[in-house]
Amino acid sequence: MLLPMPDDRGSAVAEPLEDLDAVAAVYADRYFSAPDGDRAALRDAFVGACLPMAGRLARRFRGRGEPLDDLEQVARLGLIKAIVRFEPDRGSFTAYAVVTIRGEIKRHFRDRAWAMHVPRHVKDLHLAVRRTTEELTAERPHTPTITEIAERLGVNEDEVADAMVSGGGYSPMSLNSPVNGSEQTIELGDLLGGTDPALELVDDRVTVAGLLQRLPARERQMLAMRFQGNQSQSEIAATFGISQMQVSRLLARALAWLREAMLSDEVPRWTGASAAHELAGLDITSRGTNGVLTLRCRGEIDRDSARRLRAALRQAVAARPQQLTVDLSGVALVDAAGVAVLHDGVTAAERAGVRMRLAGVQPYVRHILDVSGLGTSF
Template structure:
C-alpha cells in the first residue's frame, strides 16, 4: 500500500467515524461528530479526529456540553498513548500497572488542556513527555520505603550519576569530597544525600543479621528482629525527672528543703521535725501537701 493510499484510507475511516453516529448524543454537541466508543478508534483515525476535536475545543465555551464532550472524547481516543508510555515502566516495579495507567492518564489530561494547534506540533509528540513525566513523578513519590524530602530524593539521583562518572575516571569509588566538588555542594550536603538514599529500599526484619548467613539455607543465625533493642525502663524515669525539675523550682525554700531532706538525704520524718522544730505529724502533712502539688503539676504537664 502506498503512502498516498494509506493516507486516503485513513481519511476515509476518520470521515466514516465523523458521519456515522451509532446513537443520539446527550446534550448539544454542536457540529462535532458523535462517537459511540472513542476508546475503540484505531490510532491513525484517532490522530485525524483529534485535530478536528482540538480545533473545535479551542472555540467552545468551557463547561458547555459540547466542550465536555470534546474533551472527554479526546481523552478516550488517546488512551493508547498512555498504555504505550506505561509499557516502558512495566518492569520498573513499585507500582501496579493499573495505577501506572491511571497516573499516566492524568498526564494525558494535562497535555490536552495545554495543547495548541497553532504550534504545528503533533499531539502525540506533545503529550508523551507529559504522560511520561507524570509516571516518573509517581515512582519518585511512592517507591521510597521511607519518606524523605523531595530535595534529597533528587540529590540521590545526582549523587548516583556523579558516582558512576567519577568511578569510571578514577577507576575506584569516589570519596565524599570528590563527589562534593563534582556536584558543587558541601561535604555535609553530600553526606546527607547518601544517608537519605538508604531510605529508598527497606530490608526485612527476618533477614540474617550476619551477612555471611544470607547465602546459606536454614541458617541458624539471628535475624535483625532478634537483635532489636527493647525500650529502656530508665527512660520513663528520665522523662519524669525532666518534667519534675521546673515544678521543684516553683516551690518555696522551705518546701524544697523538706523535699531534699526526705528524698535527697533520706531523713525520717522525726529527724526532719527535729531539724525544723516542728512535730512529726506536721512534717507528714507538709510532705503530703507538697507531693500533691507536684503530682498535680506532673499531670498537667502530660
C-alpha cells in the first residue's frame, strides 16, 4: 500500500517512487502531527511505499549463497530500522535508507551466512553429518567414525569427509585467535595487513565505472574534468565553448541519471539531448486535430527560450481548442524561468476554459515540475 499523495483536485495518486524523499517528507509531516492512534497506519503505509526499493537492494546480493527470500526479509528489517530512526532535518531519507538496508544485509552475511562459497548439496550434507554424529554419539559409547556416519547416511566415506572439511567455510578461524608457539601474545590478525577503508566502495566503484560507459562522450569528459581534474564549471565551459550555466545543467543531468541507475535494477534510458541539438535552443512546433492542439517542444526551457514558449502558449490558448497538449518528451531540462512560463500557461488556459495537459515528461523534468506544483497537469 502506497502513501496517498493528494492532488489539487482532491483525488489520490499512488505511484511507486524511485526517489522517496518527497513521500518521506509528507510522511514525516503527517506522522508527527497525527494522534498516537493513527501513527501505526501511517507508518505501515510508508513502509509499503518503500518495499520495492528494499527488494531491489536485496536482489543485488542474490547468487551469493543465501536464499533471496531471506535477503528480502533482512532488507525489510533494515528498511523498518531506517524509518524508525529517520530524522527529517538530518538529510535525504533515500540515501539514509539505502545505507541502512545495505548495512543490515552485510551484517546478515557476516553473522549468519557461510564465509566461503560451498555448493548447496555439500552444505546440506554437512548439516546431515552433524545431526548424525550427535545421534550416533548418544547411541554409542565412542565418537562415531567416518565409516559409521557414511553407513547411516547411505553415502560414501569421501563425501562425509568433504562435508566435514566444508564446515570450516561456515565458522572460519577468528583473526583474534592466538598464534601457536609464540612467546608473546600474538593474534592471527596481527600477522595480516590492515583494513582497507576503500574496500566497501569496490562494488559501487565497479558499478559506476560501467554506467559511465553508457553516458555520451561529452558528459563523460565533463564529469572527469570536474571530479578527477578538479576543474571549475567556468573552465569546463571554456573548453567546450558553452556557458557556465549549460555546464551546470549537463553535470546535474548526468549525476541525476547515475543516481537513478545506481538505485534501479535496470539501467534507465539516457534521455539527454545531443550536443548539437542542445545548443540550438528550443524548437516549438504545433499541430491541431479534432479539437486538440499540440505544442511539441525540443531542447531546453530556460530564461533564454522561455519568452518564445510564453508567446506560443498565449497564441495557442487564444485559439480556444478543446484541449491544449504540451509535449515535453524532447525537453531535457526546465529551469525556474521555464517553470514560471508553464505555470502562467496553465493559469491562462483555466481562465479561457481550455484544458491544458503536459505530456511525455522525462523523469528529471518531472521531478522539477512535481516540486513546483505542476504535477497535476501530467
